Amino acid sequence: MALPKYTEPHYRIWHYFYLFICSCVFFFLIAPLFVIFPLSFNAEEFLVFSDGMKRLDPDAFSLRWYKDMIYGTKNPWGLAAKNSFIIALFATLGSVILGTVAALGLSSRHMPYKGIIMAALISPMIVPLIISGVAIFFFMAKVGLAATHTGIVLAHIVLGTPFVVITVTATLSGFDHSVTRAAASLGSDPVNTFMKITLPLILPGVISGGLFAFVTSFDEVVVVLFLAGLDNTTIPIQMWTGLREQLSPTILAVATCLIILSTLILVTAELLRRRSERIRGINR
């Protein structure tokens, strides 16, 4: 943002001050994530930069915490990662199916009580997780699903569907319904129309909703804390226990892997969003 030549000096100063403030905020947002990278390669077991690291001495860096994460005896990350992925995949699948079908109904102009139903469907995203956790824990204990994968998957479907509903209804808001009518007039039944016409057009929205649901489940700790038994431990639970008891650099190695994963998901989501906007003809 270049300033025009005629700008008066005090506005010029103000403008640079504004840019300075903005850079500070951006720094505040992003910098904390980057302390984790170098420290996860620390050769010592303290969570501070050693003198060797400050001198960039190669001996001060090592992969020992990554080795510990993968090969370490009696460490739970393998089981936790497996559980996390299984739970997140099934929760995503459930959220995407339920959420997409509901979003189709909600986007119909014939839908009665649209506002209130939409508000109800979104509420699991708004209600504090601790309350959802307590309520779902009582319920799962009652039906005998506490400390099972099924129970956690069901809970995560509850928490994940609002994201799918939001993204898919947003995609459908720019959807031209005459194409489905055209399909119907050409003799296609509703299921066929959905599979061949609607779904390909809203797919970017569905996938990005699915990514949200995946991340929600993969990162969720409050509800799992109530529901999980020893066999259902997940990555967030292990991180939580580790952070509460003692911060070991192994956690930082795991955290680095998680940051890389979230970067990949972010890139995918951004590409999908742009594609979706292109399909819907929105140019921003």
Add this chain to the structure above:
Amino acid sequence: MSSETKKILTTDGIPLEESLKKAEKKNKLKAFLLVCPLLLFLIITYVFPIGDMLFRSIDDRMVTNMLPKTYKAMEKWDGKDLPDEEVFEAFYLDYKKLVEEKTFGKLATQLNYEKNGFKSILKKLKRKMKKFEEGNYKEQIMGVHKRWANVEYWRALKRRAPAYSYSKYLKGVDMYENEDGKIVQVPEDRRVHKILWVRTVEVAFFVTVLCFLMAYPIAHLLATLPMKYSNLLMICVLLPFWTSLLVRTASWMILLQQQGIVNDFFVWIGLVSDENRPEMMYNKTGTYVAMTQILLPFMVLPLYSVMKTISPSLMRAGKSLGGTPFVAFWKVYFPLTIPGIGAGCLLVFILAIGYYITPALVGGASGTLISNQIAFHMKSTLDWSFASAMGLMLLTGVLAIYWVYNKLVGVDNIKLG
């Protein structure tokens, strides 16, 4: 022309109006059926459990179920003088059964909540009861300890007779029902919950204000920069948004610890001396800093999406009409961003008020919020009905703000990047 001939008929001979109504009804049903699976799923796994929580929070049948005969016998007692032999006998029989089942400890705990000193006389009664003879239980029980002859204790017992009670809600705001049935505050040194409620609202409020102050300039920058720069900077907002909450909290724990980088920096610029590095974690500071950073994207995104729609020519028009840039900003630009401010602030406030993980990890004792207290009662004291009551009080507050949010912003306008 008669009125009948005016009616337009469809090919089936049904009036068009009726036929259209029918079609409309069918469409409504179709749309509703699509929503049905999710709605049913949520009702079973979400709405019903929350209702169950409500029931749990007022359910007070534990004592009633443990002493069924006693409460039956007590129905006739007016509560003025000591109860009759009948009540004493019923109580003896009930308590004997509890001792045999080894569940008397629960009763002692519950009754001690009601009146201090109950636990010890129940324990004493348990020891002496083995030698009791049949008949005249009133004399024998009263002989165990003089408090058994004190009518106050029997009244306390009777107060637990109703199957439902709102006492947990009173406890949640540091009040209780005293012996005369009046609702009063607990002694000042035991008012722990009020402090927590105030602190929760205070933290949520200031986090919202901090987020707003930081988000406004960068949202403005993102909305006014050319696309290729703003897309790059947007990543700085979205990457934390997509990163695990625990990872972000962990990074703050590293930064804020006493030997951490922030403290190193303060020592280096000479703000503090190396010996007395300030404690920035395990207190309110930690909660504020970490929560602000974590919730900041939720403020930036709605502000950005509103600012994006404001045409830059409006500001130019304001300036060309003689306003200084500040006046143009304040009178033209700022009012237009109010919908975004409302959306962002309400969203951040709602999310902040129920925060659990971050305060639990970096908050220490002085930085924990109401959610942490609920978790404490769920996991440590196992007073689940109290946890439920606190949870529902918090939920009521959150739903009220959510209702306002829905009125002002509309849930279909929530922005997710």
